[in-house]
Amino acid sequence: MNRRSLVTIVSVSALTLTGCGQAGQGDVDNGDGPAEITMWTHSAGNPGELEVYEQIIADFNASQDDYQVVTEAFPQGAYNDAIVAAAAANDLPCLLDMDGPIVPNWAWAGYVQPLGLDPAITDSLLPTAVGIYQDEVYSAGYWDAALAIFARQSVLDDNGIRIPTVDEPWSLDEFDEALSTLQDAGYDTPLDIGAEDAGEWWSYAYSPMLQSAGGDLIDRDTMLTAEGALNGPEAVDFFTWFAGAFEQGWASDSGTIGNEEFNSDEVALSYTGVWNAMDSLDAVGDDLLILPPPDFGTGPAIGGGSWQWGISSTCSSPDGARAYLEFSFADEYITEFADNQVVIPATEGAAEASEHFSSDGDLRPFVELSQRFAVLRPETPAYPVISSTFEKAAKDIMNGADVGSTLDGAVAEIDTNIESNDGYGF
């Protein structure tokens, strides 16, 4: 009796509670009419980017009758969480965009399938706009971003500081001297290095510096250990410099994210991205210099790899997804993305048509920096752990932790993780 009433209660409440049920994300092919292709972007809250997607989708849907692309936009800060949750629930959309360095992880996990686009398309893109894991292309993007050092020509001239070029960048000694000169000239903290930010920015901004110094996040030959790369003598030297920059007040660990301090002339140099260039052009005008980062030993390096598109492995109409992507990689759209969001177009043709990035465009230096100096974060599924560990170690060092032992600890953490994942397929 009791048991039966319990069962009744359970089933009744389950029925009533789920009364407002809704179908999942799965792509429904109801026989007649175009097949629906779901698409997620990370660009909610970014109207400039969304506008271009809406136009591409409208154009694509109108251009054929087989497929219908429908899109859902997520705020960037919540996007990866949403993807991971959706994958756990087997509920991924057909098309999804991903931050470049996470692609190998998601490929290894089976979230995304090999892209299979016409090689003519992927070959025409900047190498840093293509996501590769184990020699297989999994993603492609319309643009890349680039970092540079922003400066005012008048300030450098007044202080007798040489203006570096891509062929002759500042050496580390020159850079140190420039910072100390600028400090003496009255800039309390001469360099805005962006350390108040958190998250992926740290690996994106500072691991290329580490590479420029001769270190790395991981031994890229084997992808199996960080030993020697992240805690070798070069890495220790670099992080000693990094800690010193904060200690001597050349850079600050606080302040506001963005480029406000540079635009209002509170700092003389700013290590920041192309996305801040328009505001600085407005504030500084012709006086603005876009400079390569200093050479820490093996030549300057900046981070490459921005948001790219892939196709989920559970996509029920991958051909439609591919058709959409091939349609979308037209120069006109790439140009529009680049000019709307101020990012570097991934094809030469799109760059030529661009307002800012054509050979006489005001932001052309970024294209050069990207082509000459962009390095990729290691293309291994271990990357999320490497990045999180790197960020924590670098922050601890900035805050005064011992360089050698902190790096050794980070290496141990990364190596333990790689081992417990059976080498992540390497």
Add this chain to the structure above:
Amino acid sequence: MTTDSLTERVVLRRRKVWSYTAMSALAVIFLFPLVFMVVSSLKPDSQILADIGSPQAFLPVGDISLDNYFGVFDRVPFGRFLFNSVLITVLTVGFGLIVNSMAGFALSRMRWRGRSLVLSLVIATLIVPFETVAVPMVYWVSKLPTLVMEGGMVKYDFGWLNSYHVQIVPFIANAFAIFLFTQYFSTIPKSLDEAARIDGANWFTIYRRIVAPLAGPAFATVAILTFLPAWNQYLWPLMVVQQESLRPVMVGMQYFFQLNTAWGEVMAYTSLITLPILIVFLSFQRAFVSSVAASGVKG
């Protein structure tokens, strides 16, 4: 006698002056971050950052405008998010009041096998922070059965993601609320039940017609205390809701953290989502404050 009452009056007045001074000083401390928020929502980003270290941060001076608010409406479907949050909050609180008060009634006024076991279970679940079970929860709700309408037919499907109910149902039963109801109901004389039983009333009627009407303060307290977490839901909808049209207001915060945070818009948005709660609270504060007092919340 006269001197006595005179000194007493002096003491009382002195205490009064002291109390007002202390309360006013504290009031400033309790209010100033919110004043900063509202004032900043009227300023452009560059001015917020410039004013941050000076008293001007609290004053609506300089380049004052509603631009940030227009910016918010451009960036975020605010009306939709607000509707979702109101719906989710009202349903969570409403169902919660019924389910938890019934449980509190059974736990405090009735005798049945397993009662003390259930009570211990309720108290034990008080200590589970939601964050620690969030990941298994996502997996679990994605396997729960649900009903879908397909071509006019009701069918079974699996997976609770992407819906309103996944944001409501898991939060209806609330150990804290059950605990408060149990406490409060046990202060109402049991002789009322006995009298009603003799008149032939069944237990549900006793709950519905006798005990619940006497427990207004407990209902009011639980309503406000469950309203807040429901309105402020953040981590959970991020994980389980993919459609923009189903998102609640707190998730909208993330829309402003782009490569460069639009601080003025963040302040405008936080003002907009804090204001409804403040209005609800201010209009019910008399009832609420006195009901907490009357509910005699205690162990």
Add this chain to the structure above:
Amino acid sequence: MTTPTSTPVPPHADRSSEGAPRTAAKRHSTRAARRREGRAGFSMVAPALILLLLFLVIPVLLAFGLSFTNARLISPNPPRFVGLDNFVRAFTADPVFVRSMINTFVFAAVIVPVQAGLGLFLAVLVNQKIRGVTAFRVIFFIPVVTSIVVVSILWRFMYQSDGLINSMIDTITFGAWQGMAWLNDPSTALGAIIVLSIWQAVGFHMLIWLSGLQTIPEELYEAARMDGASARQQFANVTWPGLRSTMVFVLVTITIAALGLFVQIDVMTQGGPVNSTSTLVYHAVRKGYRELETGYGATISLIFFVLVLTIALIQRRLTRDKD
């Protein structure tokens, strides 16, 4: 008819508690009523119980199961049973875990007495029968109704080296103060988060203390005043003893909330600088979710549950023994 005694009697004790003079019919109807009561009681608690089982107990059990595996949030490899490896790792090979445990206890050890004391102080202030006191009650409660995410963002601004906190100290000390970035210094970050957390939550406990204060009969105070008791003596002899059960409730709720510290850390410091603000729940989420080691994250959660449960039981024992 049958009149249930007011002291609870377990149903299975029916027979022995029934007196011999009762007739069989009466005994039968008593038992039937008991059965009905049992069924009604269970069915009234059932909706809440089922929901708690579905959405709290089962996920907790899932987490417990995961803690003995190397399950990953993202991985093509199936999880493996690894026994107690994760537990050994936490206590021997994860200094951040140990540090997080210490931070969590430090946070709770400061928050519990300070927030409870300050809450009581506020409650006594706003319990006076003077004009405008309700307005102050409302003001002190406003931070409670403000989202903790919003609050954390606002306070992060204020703690900057050129922020409001520093400029206020600067004004008070007539410029003798050198601004510092409170959240960036390992020696001040946890303290800064403690201050913000108290600011946010103390209004709630003020209200609970207030409810306790208002249940103390006014006659007791009158009697004390007749005996010539000073304000302080009244507090010690009338107020404080009358607040015993309220105190237990306040202590338990603050302890549970303090041990679960998460949002402030996530928004403001992400556990840094140099692990000085990492807490157990934050570390569990960082490992289990952000770094995708679901199994290990679940282990930390399990350890956390056991610790909190132990503390709760100790608190219960301590407060009970004094009765």
